Amino acid sequence: MTAQANATDVSISRITQRFEDLKAEGRSALVTFVTAGDPDPETSQAILDGLPAAGADIIELGMPFTDPMADGPAIQKGAQRALKAGQNQRKTLEMVRRFRAHDQDTPIVLMGYYNPIYRYGVEAFLNDAAEAGIDGLIVVDLPPEHDGELCLPAAEKGLNFIRLATPTTDDARLPKVLENTSGFLYYVSVAGVTGAGSASSEAVEKAVERLKLHSTLPVAVGFGIKTPEHAAMVARSADAVVVGSALVNTIEQAESPQAAIEGVHSLTHALAQGVRTARQAG
Amino acid sequence: MTALSALPDPQGFFGDFGGQFVAETLMPLILELQGCYEAAKDDPAFREELAYFQRDYVGRPSPLYFAERLTEHFGGAKIYFKREELNHTGAHKINNCIGQILLAKRMGKNRIIAETGAGMHGVATATVAARFGMKCVVYMGATDIDRQQANVFRMRLLGAEVIPVESGMGTLKDAMNEALRDWVTNVDDTFYIIGTVAGPHPYPAMVRDFQAVIGHETRDQMLEKEQRLPDSLVACIGGGSNAMGLFHPFLKDESVHMIGVEAGGHGISTGEHAASLNGGEPGVLHGNRTYLLQNVDGQIQDAHSISAGLDYPGIGPEHAYLHSTKRVEYVSITDQEAIDAFQLCCRKEGIIPALETAHALAEIAKRAPELPKDHLMVVNLSGRGDKDMTSVAEYLGDSF
Numbered sequence: 001m002t003a004q005a006n007a008t009d010v011s012i013s014r015i016t017q018r019f020e021d022l023k024a025e026g027r028s029a030l031v032t033f034v035t036a037g038d039p040d041p042e043t044s045q046a047i048l049d050g051l052p053a054a055g056a057d058i059i060e061l062g063m064p065f066t067d068p069m070a071d072g073p074a075i076q077k078g079a080q081r082a083l084k085a086g087q088n089q090r091k092t093l094e095m096v097r098r099f100r101a102h103d104q105d106t107p108i109v110l111m112g113y114y115n116p117i118y119r120y121g122v123e124a125f126l127n128d129a130a131e132a133g134i135d136g137l138i139v140v141d142l143p144p145e146h147d148g149e150l151c152l153p154a155a156e157k158g159l160n161f162i163r164l165a166t167p168t169t170d171d172a173r174l175p176k177v178l179e180n181t182s183g184f185l186y187y188v189s190v191a192g193v194t195g196a197g198s199a200s201s202e203a204v205e206k207a208v209e210r211l212k213l214h215s216t217l218p219v220a221v222g223f224g225i226k227t228p229e230h231a232a233m234v235a236r237s238a239d240a241v242v243v244g245s246a247l248v249n250t251i252e253q254a255e256s257p258q259a260a261i262e263g264v265h266s267l268t269h270a271l272a273q274g275v276r277t278a279r280q281a282g
Numbered sequence: 283m284t285a286l287s288a289l290p291d292p293q294g295f296f297g298d299f300g301g302q303f304v305a306e307t308l309m310p311l312i313l314e315l316q317g318c319y320e321a322a323k324d325d326p327a328f329r330e331e332l333a334y335f336q337r338d339y340v341g342r343p344s345p346l347y348f349a350e351r352l353t354e355h356f357g358g359a360k361i362y363f364k365r366e367e368l369n370h371t372g373a374h375k376i377n378n379c380i381g382q383i384l385l386a387k388r389m390g391k392n393r394i395i396a397e398t399g400a401g402m403h404g405v406a407t408a409t410v411a412a413r414f415g416m417k418c419v420v421y422m423g424a425t426d427i428d429r430q431q432a433n434v435f436r437m438r439l440l441g442a443e444v445i446p447v448e449s450g451m452g453t454l455k456d457a458m459n460e461a462l463r464d465w466v467t468n469v470d471d472t473f474y475i476i477g478t479v480a481g482p483h484p485y486p487a488m489v490r491d492f493q494a495v496i497g498h499e500t501r502d503q504m505l506e507k508e509q510r511l512p513d514s515l516v517a518c519i520g521g522g523s524n525a526m527g528l529f530h531p532f533l534k535d536e537s538v539h540m541i542g543v544e545a546g547g548h549g550i551s552t553g554e555h556a557a558s559l560n561g562g563e564p565g566v567l568h569g570n571r572t573y574l575l576q577n578v579d580g581q582i583q584d585a586h587s588i589s590a591g592l593d594y595p596g597i598g599p600e601h602a603y604l605h606s607t608k609r610v611e612y613v614s615i616t617d618q619e620a621i622d623a624f625q626l627c628c629r630k631e632g633i634i635p636a637l638e639t640a641h642a643l644a645e646i647a648k649r650a651p652e653l654p655k656d657h658l659m660v661v662n663l664s665g666r667g668d669k670d671m672t673s674v675a676e677y678l679g680d681s682f
């Protein structure tokens with residue numbers, strides 16, 4: 001935590017603050033994923049800007065990559081749309097800067113693959129990301145074995161490095177995964193690519209319980225969560241529910257940019273209702 | 283400098299290159315594979331079984347053949363062919379597939395997946411899967427399916443399911459993405475047989491070790507025929523497995539010059555090529571850090587080559603390392619040069635080489651005439667060209 005205090009002049013990170021506030025409210029967080037620049041820069045900015053009002057508590061912003069090896073068709077296509085419309089790392093950081101001009105509180109986590117960051121230059125990227133108001137990073141192809149590449153340098157700049165734990169991460173490996181993780185832990189509830197399949201509520205509950213034995217970090221659960229009902233079910237045990245492919249699909253199906261913006265925001269609103277009422281209903 | 287035989291380090295690095303850049307879901311599987319491979323490598327029973335299949339099933343050792351007519355034609359270096367195209371299934375690919383399927387069996391896996399470009403690795407994988415009674419799924423780019431129809435049919439005859447991959451340009455890179463997606467989804471029963479010295483550790487080292495039989499045999503055969511080591515070794519490079527298999531056993535022999543031949547496509551300056559070392563930059567893709575064709579934003583660019591087996595925007599990390607230390611020289615050959623060498627080899631030696639291999643032959647066409655007659659040059663004849671009839675006919679404006 002000291003690194004964060006030095007870098008950002010606040011005592012705790014936006015992510016930690018958000019989880020503490022929601023804990024006080026007695027509810028789980030809704031984490032929404034959209035790809036930066038999908039379907040085009042202007043529409044994507046409008047989608048991002050409206051997410052907090054629609055009910056997103058934390059925003060995951062995808063950095064598009066040509067070869068998203070851990071993503072299913074929905075997020076692959078979203079990345080392709082964004083790249084085709086000219087999205088790049090600099091524009092993604094610029095989007096966040098614009099967002100921060102009117103929202104100082106909603107945490108933003110960049111999610112993607114290592115190569116675009118590596119090519120930008122790790123040091124330069126971390127400086128620019130921190131300056132733009134980014135709170136954390138999820139980099140799918142950087143397991144703890146490679147913490148020296150980005151995770152540790154990010155922590156020094158006060159950025160949370162959020163790690164994925166999966167059904168294949170057993171108790172012996174879990175401490176290694178947790179070691180340098182901060183902000184929250186992202187549990188991938190099914191072995192597979194984004195958007196495919198989904199785990200049963202018992203399986204999710206058991207997994208969250210297991211993770212909580214090893215860590216005090218909030219646990220977010222994602223992969224395959226598509227509807228408000230499903231989100232509500234997961235929100236009963238998880239500290240956060242992550243929805244991505246369903247939102248990205250909304251963009252694909254929209255007939256106009258305006259429809260894409262409205263579609264994402266109305267689905268976010270419905271998901272937020274699910275998450276917010278989960279524990280009362282449960 | 284670290285002893286070459288000691289590389290990669292325990293994390294899979296050859297200098298700056300290599301590593302295990304994969305999603306967490308795959309990490310435990312890769313660590314398990316690494317452990318199993320380490321154990322198998324030193325197990326006499328495993329080595330014996332591997333040797334048995336290499337001899338009686340693959341048909342090893344492959345001959346080291348003096349290419350007398352080509353040697354005369356060039357009027358310089360004495361040219362030898364290491365005849366990997368005579369292996370069962372027609373390329374070096376099966377050396378690796380036999381090794382990996384024995385490992386899969388040892389690990390109790392019964393579903394095999396693979397990516398393929400030219401289809402040679404797909405055919406070799408389908409072959410060993412049939413031989414060991416395992417289910418086999420091969421991912422192949424839609425573009426490659428079109429240009430390698432015969433191999434697609436061969437794979438199906440062998441009982442494999444060939445899944446077309448439409449994303450990207452529909453070539454090898456996209457097939458590899460899709461195979462990795464399959465693997466994260468089917469973690470319990472599936473063994474991924476990667477076809478070249480790329481991917482996350484331990485694949486680059488493991489595939490190299492299985493292919494090193496090429497270089498070990500070449501050394502013995504050359505000592506027997508010429509009572510000395512070769513002066514130069516030439517091999518084409520897609521991911522780099524036939525080249526690494528030939529080169530690796532000679533890396534410590536400073537007198538042996540090595541030349542890796544990348545696919546220059548329409549020429550490096552056109553941007554339409556597959557020469558990662560000569561026209562790329564370091565980056566991270568498919569589990570390892572290596573040289574990649576990419577733009578300034580780190581987006582991967584599509585490769586181009588007339589040869590589907592070289593049409594990949596990366597290269598094995600050990601080659602990236604050997605490039606950085608300058609131990610191996612890396613050059614490129616255009617589509618046109620490869621086609622010319624392809625035809626020359628057909629006419630002079632009565633051997634129809636694979637288009638991939640023709641890139642190596644084109645390099646010797648450039649070098650051999652300038653070299654003295656006592657210069658011993660070995661070219662890895664990595665595969666035969668039956669699969670390439672349509673591509674060559676099309677390129678030559680012919681049909682059959």
Ligand SMILES: Cc1ncc(COP(=O)(O)O)c(C=O)c1O
Pocket residue numbers: 373374399400401402403477478479518519520521522523524525590591592636638639664665666
């Ligand atoms: C005959 C032949 N040679 C070479 C290659 C290139 O692969 P590598 O560089 O791994 O040897 C291929 C790949 O399909 C091939 O079929």
